[in-house]
Amino acid sequence: MNRQPLVSRRRFASGAALAAASLALPSLRAQSRLEKTKIALAVGGKAAFYYLPLTISEQLGYFKAEGLDVEISDFAGGSRALQAVVGGSADVCSGAFEHTINLQAKNQMFQAFVLQGRAPQIAFGVSTKNMAGYKSIADLKGKKIGVSAPGSSTNMMANLVLSRGGLKASDVSFIGVGTAAGALTALRSGQIDAICNIDPVMTMLEQKGEVKIISDTRTLKGTIDVFGGPMPAACLYAPVAFIQKNPNTCQALANAIVHGLKWLQTAGPGDIIKTVPEGYLLGDRALYLASFNKVRDSIALDGIIPDDGARTALKALASFDPSIKADKIDLAKTYTNVFARRAKDRFKA
Missing domain, CATH: 3.40.190.10 (Periplasmic binding protein-like II)
Structure with missing residues (x-):
């Protein structure tokens, strides 16, 4: 006895939903052309x-x-x-x-x-093997620094860190090492003395004790510390x-x-x-x-x-x-x- 009205109500509800959808669709289509x-x-x-x-x-x-x-x-x-x-x-x-x-x-x-x-999300670290006696930015003079690629944001951050420590970009050698396995290999094999790169590479090196982090923008707080703002x-x-x-x-x-x-x-x-x-x-x-x-x-x-x-x-x-x-x-x-x-x-x- 009550089944027919229930079906009708369902049909009406689905019909209303379809009508609402069809009204909305033209604007969506216009936006997505x-x-x-x-x-x-x-x-x-x-x-x-x-x-x-x-x-x-x-x-x-x-x-x-x-x-x-x-x-x-x-x-x-x-x-x-x-x-x-x-x-x-x-x-x-x-x-x-x-x-x-x-x-x-x-x-x-x-x-x-x-x-x-x-x-x-960039961190700058020095090799604990090649630079075990690291004390300050001045120690990086004449060293090889791995970045994702010359001219990339990792290179820019390295330049900023160096400049604040009194060094110019020309005081070091930048080596492009990518952002994956090649970067890990370059640091571990001693091809580079320091690395400015992104995660997961930097956390992997840090947790294995292979780098000492000297500048870090992987968090909002760290970013404000380094750059003075967002x-x-x-x-x-x-x-x-x-x-x-x-x-x-x-x-x-x-x-x-x-x-x-x-x-x-x-x-x-x-x-x-x-x-x-x-x-x-x-x-x-x-x-x-x-x-x-x-x-x-x-x-x-x-x-x-x-x-x-x-x-x-x-x-x-x-x-x-x-x-x-x-x-x-x-x-x-x-x-x-x-x-x-x-x-x-x-x-x-």
Whole structure:
């Protein structure tokens, strides 16, 4: 007797839901009409935690969910990835925010449009074998320092640390060692005397007692100690002309990254292990998870680039790089939060 009204109520409810969905769909479709669906994205050291949001968004299918076919090319360091975009073989770079400032100083206009990291996650350590008697920065004069790639953010931080200790970049030799197994080998075999790199590499060396950390930006507190304020790190950035020509595509990219950031807010260590490729663990799950716990609070929450962070980046670069004149840089043109804000609202990040 009561079954028919129940079915009718169910049909009405599902019909109402369908009607609501059909009303919402046109606006969604309008937003997602992408100017470009196939995107070539360059990154330098994808296996590092620095780029974990990119890996999560890729592995969980968030780019595909936005209608994007993203082909990711991995390079030895951020400067190499940047060269791919400048040279035209890639559309977008996943790399350090400060590159947008460096590029503007060379009259090349690039803009960051979604943040992945709110701290650089870079640590500088000296070899406990090659430099057992290390006392101060002055001891690094004439030494070989491993960085992900010359000109990358690891190189920039090393320059900053050296300058504060009274040394110039020309006082040392920088060696590109990548951000994975090659970096571990270079330090362990004695090819380099010190290393400025990212996790999980640095935590692995630190926990085995192979390096003594002398400067650390893997936490928000450490970043403020080194830079004097918040320092935006990994982001997606592209030529301004590309962003202006492909706003819906950039929105889709920002959506995918912020979706990944939202997932990371509640993900446990086990979730990370299941999601990242096995090769990223560098053969040691326990140390990989120890590294994740160390850098967790440096992962961005909502993709938005803080204004004071951009100012910190400019101040830091200008302090050791004479080619960057702070008063000549228009910081407002190095980033936009238009896309990240929309993505944040959509995913409640």
